[in-house]
Amino acid sequence: MLPLNPNQMKKMMKQMGIEMETIEAEEVIIKTKDADYVFKNPVVNKISAKGIETFQITGSYEVVEKVVINEEDVKLLMEQAGVSEEEARKALEEAKGDLAEALMKLQGE
Amino acid sequence: MLPLNPNQMKKMMKQMGIEMETIEAEEVIIKTKDADYVFKNPVVNKISAKGIETFQITGSYEVVEKVVINEEDVKLLMEQAGVSEEEARKALEEAKGDLAEALMKLQGE
Amino acid sequence: MLPLNPNQMKKMMKQMGIEMETIEAEEVIIKTKDADYVFKNPVVNKISAKGIETFQITGSYEVVEKVVINEEDVKLLMEQAGVSEEEARKALEEAKGDLAEALMKLQGE
Amino acid sequence: MLPLNPNQMKKMMKQMGIEMETIEAEEVIIKTKDADYVFKNPVVNKISAKGIETFQITGSYEVVEKVVINEEDVKLLMEQAGVSEEEARKALEEAKGDLAEALMKLQGE
Structure with missing residues (x-):
């Protein structure tokens, strides 16, 4: 959103005490009660700031809608x-x- | 199906060159294109005979029907x-x- | 183990009140505390006899050993x-x- | 990182063309070659901006290290x-x- 290139962004983040690490993910699954979001080879960044870790997922995904039959x-x-x-x-x-x-x-x- | 108790069965199987081992499974998932069969704490036996291994699953299960939305x-x-x-x-x-x-x-x- | 072809076997099983159905499975995962058994495109047969269903899994598989780090x-x-x-x-x-x-x-x- | 409450943040984001939606996730799994990151009941936010969707995951997680034995x-x-x-x-x-x-x-x- 800001007119910064990735390196500038990283430098600025470091100055703010924010660290970013890329996770080589093959698959991400977000499971909810009624559906799963399935990402194949997404981009995953782990961002650490003040002891809080946030994982950011981007990439194309499928929604697998589920009906559970007992x-x-x-x-x-x-x-x-x-x-x-x-x-x-x-x-x-x-x-x-x-x-x-x-x-x-x-x-x- | 035969009037044998588990010990007799095991003995007979051993004589026939069949070995049986119980797997302490927490969960088994059988995935098909349209549905998953999900077993919680099933009984799983691994049966080996003439180099062929067969896994036998019994227990209650749910069928999770899936519709994949891209x-x-x-x-x-x-x-x-x-x-x-x-x-x-x-x-x-x-x-x-x-x-x-x-x-x-x-x-x- | 018996000198019967699949059709004879199926006929004999039916006479004994046993039904067999093939499940078109893409993947089977048997999860234990320390390891997962992962089968790709296994042969899965569902056998029903006297109200009891047994699923038989055969095919090559990998064992994924797990160490959980909190x-x-x-x-x-x-x-x-x-x-x-x-x-x-x-x-x-x-x-x-x-x-x-x-x-x-x-x-x- | 900014002294804004969630409502102010949401308003500001909307003005910038950013939309945020909370996903009621039960579990998130990030799979890599050697390890899985497993989150139970994490906070998951879906952020949409200029046609790009990003999913943000926070919460405690376990790392399941994997060794695949064929x-x-x-x-x-x-x-x-x-x-x-x-x-x-x-x-x-x-x-x-x-x-x-x-x-x-x-x-x-």
Whole structure:
């Protein structure tokens, strides 16, 4: 953002007590409850200032959206709602893995 | 399947040249293109016979269904179909990450 | 182990109430405390018998041995033993991440 | 680094065309060839400026140092150097998985 070249930037940072180190990363995965952010060969810089370390990640990434299906829930749903394994699994997928919601939907039909 | 206790089984296996070793596994992940099977604290046995090693996994598991959304595809779709980021992302989700299918759907509407 | 071809085997298994399904796995990871077993493109068969599912993994694999170094332990060790970061880290590596052992070794020298 | 509270900071950033979003991350893994950095419940901020997205990670982390042992290398070493599996494995560990180095060491003894 500032009109400084990398070397000037590094020098200025050092004067401010900030150190920067590049991490040779092959992959970075940021995991959240519903999705993973997956970076292949990103640029990773570790910045240390006043005892605090910050890792900065840049590069292209994919978002892997996740729906967690518990296999015991599939069986429970088959019994409770009297449906096939395939129907139970589909209901759980649509309910994003929520058993109660899947059951209500199947029974409401 | 046979009326043998574990010790008898082990003895019989040894006579047949089969060795079994338990692996103290904390987690097993079987990754496929569309889903991961995730086992927490499963029972894992390594069976060696005639130079072939087989790992046997048992225990409860979850299936994590995955849809991979490429961030560049989101941007491309926003430009090509003239939709918002949210709409682009939703179209890609419904198309299970398939750009061509998502674009056709958005243009067909 | 028996002189049966895959089709005969499958037929026999079915008669015994055993079902087998191949899982198109890209990767399998068996995680233990000290090591991960990593299989690339293994053969994975899911075997169901009497409500019990067993997953059988075969194929070449790597063992990734792990030593977990806690960054707070590195700092603690630097303070307590009055050593450099590099020395602290090396001591923890040799102690396989065990802080007490690393400290004793550094102080015993 | 500047005497601004988070709200002032956010306002200033917005005026500069910078947007910040917090990602509710459960875990972040930065993978390098020899080690993984593992963060549990880190603070993750996504910063967008001029079409460039940067993810900033802060929080305590562990470094998991890795040594990759190829199982085929273990067998090769047993044959070539005439040693036991345990000796072959230990030599590979000490050579950080490097087959040539492990073989030279075993033959040099």
